[in-house]
Amino acid sequence: MQVHKYDVVIVGAGGAGMRAAIESGQRARTAVLTKLYPTRSHTGAAQGGMCAALANVEEDNWEWHTFDTVKGGDYLVDQDAAEVMAKEAIDAVLDLEKMGLPFNRTPEGRIDQRRFGGHTRDHGKAPVRRACYAADRTGHMILQTLYQNCVKHDVEFYNEFYVLDLLMVDEPGTRPDGTPFTQKRVAGVVSYELATGELHVFQAKSVVFATGGAGKVFKTTSNAHTLTGDGMAIAYRNGLPLEDMEFIQFHPTGLAGLGILLSEAARGEGGILRNADGERFMERYAPTIKDLAPRDIVARSMAEEVRQGRGCGPNKDYVLLDLTHLEPAHIDAKLPDITEFARTYLGVEPYTEPVPVFPTCHYVMGGIPTNIKAEVLQDNDTVVPGLYAAGEVACVSVHGSNRLGTNSLLDINVFGRRAGIYAAEYAATADFVDLPENGEAPTVEHIENLRSATGTERVAELRARLQDVMDADMQVFRTDESIRRALAEIESLRERYENVSVQDKGKRFNLDLLEGLELGYLLDMAEAMTVAALHRKESRGGHYREDYPDRDDANWMAHSMLYRDPDSEMEGVKGIRSETKPVVVTRYQPMERKY
Amino acid sequence: MSTTATEPAEGPSKVDLGAQGGGTGEIPSFDVTLKVRRYLPETSEDAYWDEWTVTMYGTDRVLDALHKVKWDIDGTLSFRRSCAHGVCGSDAMRINGRNRLACKTLLKDLDLSKPILVEPIKGLPVEKDLIVDMDPFFQSYREIMPFLINKGPEPTKERLQSAEERERFDDTTKCILCAACTSSCPVFWTDGQYFGPAAIVNAHRFIFDSRDDAGDMRLEILNDKEGVWRCRTTFNCSEACPRGIQVTKAIAEVKQAVLAGSF
Numbered sequence: 001m002q003v004h005k006y007d008v009v010i011v012g013a014g015g016a017g018m019r020a021a022i023e024s025g026q027r028a029r030t031a032v033l034t035k036l037y038p039t040r041s042h043t044g045a046a047q048g049g050m051c052a053a054l055a056n057v058e059e060d061n062w063e064w065h066t067f068d069t070v071k072g073g074d075y076l077v078d079q080d081a082a083e084v085m086a087k088e089a090i091d092a093v094l095d096l097e098k099m100g101l102p103f104n105r106t107p108e109g110r111i112d113q114r115r116f117g118g119h120t121r122d123h124g125k126a127p128v129r130r131a132c133y134a135a136d137r138t139g140h141m142i143l144q145t146l147y148q149n150c151v152k153h154d155v156e157f158y159n160e161f162y163v164l165d166l167l168m169v170d171e172p173g174t175r176p177d178g179t180p181f182t183q184k185r186v187a188g189v190v191s192y193e194l195a196t197g198e199l200h201v202f203q204a205k206s207v208v209f210a211t212g213g214a215g216k217v218f219k220t221t222s223n224a225h226t227l228t229g230d231g232m233a234i235a236y237r238n239g240l241p242l243e244d245m246e247f248i249q250f251h252p253t254g255l256a257g258l259g260i261l262l263s264e265a266a267r268g269e270g271g272i273l274r275n276a277d278g279e280r281f282m283e284r285y286a287p288t289i290k291d292l293a294p295r296d297i298v299a300r301s302m303a304e305e306v307r308q309g310r311g312c313g314p315n316k317d318y319v320l321l322d323l324t325h326l327e328p329a330h331i332d333a334k335l336p337d338i339t340e341f342a343r344t345y346l347g348v349e350p351y352t353e354p355v356p357v358f359p360t361c362h363y364v365m366g367g368i369p370t371n372i373k374a375e376v377l378q379d380n381d382t383v384v385p386g387l388y389a390a391g392e393v394a395c396v397s398v399h400g401s402n403r404l405g406t407n408s409l410l411d412i413n414v415f416g417r418r419a420g421i422y423a424a425e426y427a428a429t430a431d432f433v434d435l436p437e438n439g440e441a442p443t444v445e446h447i448e449n450l451r452s453a454t455g456t457e458r459v460a461e462l463r464a465r466l467q468d469v470m471d472a473d474m475q476v477f478r479t480d481e482s483i484r485r486a487l488a489e490i491e492s493l494r495e496r497y498e499n500v501s502v503q504d505k506g507k508r509f510n511l512d513l514l515e516g517l518e519l520g521y522l523l524d525m526a527e528a529m530t531v532a533a534l535h536r537k538e539s540r541g542g543h544y545r546e547d548y549p550d551r552d553d554a555n556w557m558a559h560s561m562l563y564r565d566p567d568s569e570m571e572g573v574k575g576i577r578s579e580t581k582p583v584v585v586t587r588y589q590p591m592e593r594k595y
Numbered sequence: 596m597s598t599t600a601t602e603p604a605e606g607p608s609k610v611d612l613g614a615q616g617g618g619t620g621e622i623p624s625f626d627v628t629l630k631v632r633r634y635l636p637e638t639s640e641d642a643y644w645d646e647w648t649v650t651m652y653g654t655d656r657v658l659d660a661l662h663k664v665k666w667d668i669d670g671t672l673s674f675r676r677s678c679a680h681g682v683c684g685s686d687a688m689r690i691n692g693r694n695r696l697a698c699k700t701l702l703k704d705l706d707l708s709k710p711i712l713v714e715p716i717k718g719l720p721v722e723k724d725l726i727v728d729m730d731p732f733f734q735s736y737r738e739i740m741p742f743l744i745n746k747g748p749e750p751t752k753e754r755l756q757s758a759e760e761r762e763r764f765d766d767t768t769k770c771i772l773c774a775a776c777t778s779s780c781p782v783f784w785t786d787g788q789y790f791g792p793a794a795i796v797n798a799h800r801f802i803f804d805s806r807d808d809a810g811d812m813r814l815e816i817l818n819d820k821e822g823v824w825r826c827r828t829t830f831n832c833s834e835a836c837p838r839g840i841q842v843t844k845a846i847a848e849v850k851q852a853v854l855a856g857s858f
C-alpha cells in the first residue's frame with residue numbers, strides 16, 4: 001500500500017471535479033482521482049445546453065431564472081442556493097467561453113441561446129431563450145474545455161483510480177447552545193489502482209467528492225455503465241446523511257427500449273410528441289408550454305398515454321418524437337448528434353420518420369447534502385470541516401424535486417468552482433488530520449472477501465434483477481404497493497449479495513471485481529431511494545405517488561435526510577433513520593405548479 | 596450553420612401517422628460468434644484467441660455481445676467502456692480488422708456467417724485483453740498545447756466570434772480522444788514517436804479558432820520530424836473516426852498552414 005499526501009484531493013473528473021481542480025490546482029497542491037480517464041466522464045454525454053440569463057437574444061434576468069428553478073423543482077429548492085446559481089451562471093458561461101469553449105454564435109458574434117423546458121420570461125409568461133449551447137454536444141465541449149484547461153494548469157490526475165472509502169475521524173464537539181456532539185473531520189480517502197490492484201491512501205486536508213450520479217440503479221437510463229452512485233454510497237456508509245433520494249428524474253425522450261437520450265433541445269427546436277393517433281397530446285396536459293413543460297410532467301404524460309392504450313409500436317409501449325416538420329438543414333445544424341443516435345441505434349430517419357421514445361432514468365436530484373460553499377453537512381447544519389461535494393453527487397439543493405434541463409451543467413460549473421476555491425482556502429489554514437490507524441483495513445477486507453469468495457451468486461444476475469424491479473416499480477408512477485415490492489426485492493438481493501463471487505481473481509485491470517463493488521453501491525442507492533419514496537406520502541416533482549397524487553405542503557414541504565443508523569428502523573428496514581431538513585425559502589412562497 | 600434565433604417551425608396538432616404508429620414488429624434474435632484476442636499477463640506471457648457463441652437481439656451492438664460473454668460466461672474478459680453510445684471514447688477496438696467503437700457497431704451490420712474478430716487497437720502497449728496503455732496517446736495530445744491561448748486583454752463579456760469563424764473548426768471540436776484514428780495509422784504502428792492524427796486534429800481545433808493566438812507555436816511543434824510530414828495520407832484515420840471527423844482533411848489543412856508559414 002502506498003500513502004500520498006496532498007492539500008486537496010478531488011474525487012471525480014467530470015465537469016464538477018475538473019472545474020474544482022482548475023481553481024484548487026492554482027491555489028493548493030491538488031490531486032484528482034478518477035475511475036475513468038477524465039474525458040470519458042459522463043458530462044461529455046450532455047447535449048442540450050447550459051443556461052444563464054445572458055439576455056443575448058431576448059430580455060432575461062437572473063431573478064426570472066431563479067424563479068423558474070424554484071418552481072421547476074416544485075418548491076423543494078433551497079432558494080438561497082438557486083439564487084447563487086442563477087447569479088453566478090452568467091460568469092460561469094463567460095468563464096467557459098474565455099477558456100475556449102466553442103459556443104454557437106448569434107449573427108452579432110455573441111453566444112447564442114435557445115429554449116429549454118421550464119425556462120420562462122417573467123415568471124412563466126412564455127418560454128425564454130436561456131440555454132447556451134454548442135450544437136447538441138454542449139456537455140462534450142464543456143468536458144473537453146475543462147480538461148484542456150486542466151492540462152494548461154498542469155493538474156495532477158490519477159487516472160483509473162477508484163476511490164472506495166472516505167477516511168474521517170470523530171472528535172468531541174460542542175454546539176453553540178452547549179450540547180455535546182460528535183464532530184466528523186476528513187482525513188483522506190482510500191483508493192484502488194485499476195492497473196495494479198494496489199491500494200493507495202491519500203491523506204488530504206480537503207477532499208472534494210464529484211463522482212456524479214447513480215442512474216444505473218435503473219435498467220432504462222441515459223446514464224453510463226459507470227454511474228453507480230459510488231460517492232453517495234461511500235458517504236452514506238460512513239455515517240453521513242443522504243438528502244432527497246426519492247427524487248429521480250426520468251427524462252421524457254430516451255430512445256425506446258435503449259434509454260439513450262435525445263435531448264430536450266429536440267423539443268426546444270420545435271419537435272413534438274405524438275401518440276398512436278398522431279395527436280400532440282401535450283396540448284392536453286400543459287396547454288401553455290406544451291412539449292416544453294418540465295420533464296416530470298412530460299414523462300408522466302407519456303407514460304399515461306401508453307397506459308391508456310395510445311402507445312405506438314407492436315407492444316404499444318412508446319410514443320413518438322416528431323421532427324419531420326423541421327427543415328433537414330435546421331436539424332443538421334442544431335441536432336446532429338441526436339438524430340444520428342436515432343439512425344444508428346434504431347434505424348429511424350428523423351427527417352422523414354418520427355422517433356420512438358419513452359422516459360429514461362436520467363438524473364438523481366438527491367445526494368450528499370451541502371451548503372452554498374459546497375461544504376458537506378453531517379446533519380442539518382453541521383459542516384464536516386474539509387469535506388466538499390459538487391455536481392450530481394451533491395444536493396445543495398438547487399434542483400429540489402425536479403431539475404430543469406440545462407441547470408445541471410450550470411450546477412457543476414458554479415458549485416464545482418466554489419468547491420475548488422473553498423477547499424483550497426480551507427487547506428491553506430488547516431492542518432492535516434492524522435489518518436486513522438488501519439483506516440484501509442475495511443477496504444482490504446471487502447476486496448479480499450469478494451476476490452476469494454466462492455459463493456454461487458453472479459454480479460450480473462443480481463444487477464439485472466435490481467434494474468428490472470426498479471424500472472417496473474420505482475419509475476414515473478409509484479404506489480405504496482409498488483414501492484414495497486421493489487423494496488422486498490432489494491432486501492432479498494442484498495442478502496444474495498453476501499454470496500456473490502467474481503471470476504477474475506487477478507490484480508491487473510480487474511473490472512470484474514470492480515463491478516462487484518459497484519453493485520454494492522447500487523444496492524445501497526436503491527434501498528435509500530425506495531425507503532425514501534415509501535416514506536414521502538405526497539407527490540412532488542419527480543416523485544409521483546398515485547396513492548397520494550397531490551403535493552402536500554402542510555406535511556411534506558421539507559427535505560428528507562436518511563442516515564445509516566444501526567439502532568433505528570424505518571419502513572420495516574433495519575438500520576436506517578429518517579429526519580427532515582427545512583427548505584430555505586427567501587422570495588417565493590409555494591404556489592401551484594401549472595404550465 | 597444557421598445561428599439566427601428564428602422562430603422554429605410549429606408542427607400541426609394532429610397528423611396521420613399511417614404505418615408509423617404501428618411500429619416494426621417482432622425483435623429478431625440471432626447467434627453470433629465472437630473471436631477475441633486475449634492477453635492475461637498474470638496467467639501467461641502469450642496472447643491467444645478465445646471464441647464464444649451467444650444469442651443476441653435486434654439492435655444489439657458488439658459491446659452488448661462482449662458484455663454477454665463477460666457477465667454470463669467469462670468474467671475475466673476485460674475491456675473498457677462507459678457511455679455505451681459513442682460519446683466517451685472508451686471502447687475503440689479492432690473489429691474485423693477495422694478500428695471502431697464497440698458500442699457503435701451494430702451486430703446486424705456485420706457479416707454474422709463468420710466469427711467476429713475483436714482485437715485491441717494497434718500501436719499502444721496491450722495491458723490486458725482489449726485494454727491498452729493510453730498514456731502515450733494522451734502524452735502526444737498534451738504536447739500540442741491543447742488549450743486556448745489568447746494574448747489580448749480579458750474582455751468583460753464573451754469574445755466575439757462570427758458564425759463563420761466558429762464553423763471553420765467545427766469538425767475538429769467533435770473529437771472524443773478515442774484513439775481509433777491514431778491506432779489505425781501505419782506510420783504510428785512503425786514509429787510510436789509520431790504525434791498521430793488525433794493530436795493533429797486537436798491542434799487543428801485551436802489553430803483555426805479565430806480566438807487563439809498560438810497557432811504559430813503549434814505549427815512549429817507539428818513541423819517537427821515527428822509531426823505532420825510523417826503523414827502519408829492513407830486515409831485510415833478518416834475511415835476509422837467514429838465521430839465522422841475528416842481527419843485527413845484536417846491534417847492537410849495543418850500542412851498547408853505550416854507551408855504558408857504564417858498564422
Ligand SMILES: Cc1cc2nc3c(=O)[nH]c(=O)nc-3n(C[C@H](O)[C@H](O)[C@H](O)COP(=O)(O)OP(=O)(O)OC[C@H]3O[C@@H](n4cnc5c(N)ncnc54)[C@H](O)[C@@H]3O)c2cc1C
Pocket residue numbers: 011012013014015016017033034035036037038041042043044045046047048049050138139161162163164210211212213222223224227230231261263362363390391392393405406407408409410412
Ligand atoms: C445523456 C445526458 C444528457 C444530459 N444533458 C444535459 C444538458 O443538456 N444540460 C444539463 O444541464 N445537464 C445535462 N445532463 C446532466 C449532466 O450532464 C450531469 O448531471 C452532469 O454532467 C454531472 O456531472 P458530474 O461532474 O457531477 O459527474 P460526471 O461527469 O458523471 O463525472 C463523474 C466523475 O466521477 C468519477 N468517479 C465516479 N465514481 C468514482 C470513484 N468511486 N472513484 C473515483 N472516481 C469516480 C468518474 O470517473 C467521473 O470522472 C445530461 C445527462 C445525461 C446522462
Ligand code: SF4
Pocket residue numbers: 769770771772773774775776777792793796835836837838839840842
Ligand atoms: S479524431 Fe476521431 S478517431 Fe481520432 S481520436 Fe478523435 S474521435 Fe477518435
Ligand code: FES
Pocket residue numbers: 675676677678679680681682683684685686687696697698699
Ligand atoms: S462506451 Fe463510450 S464510446 Fe463506446
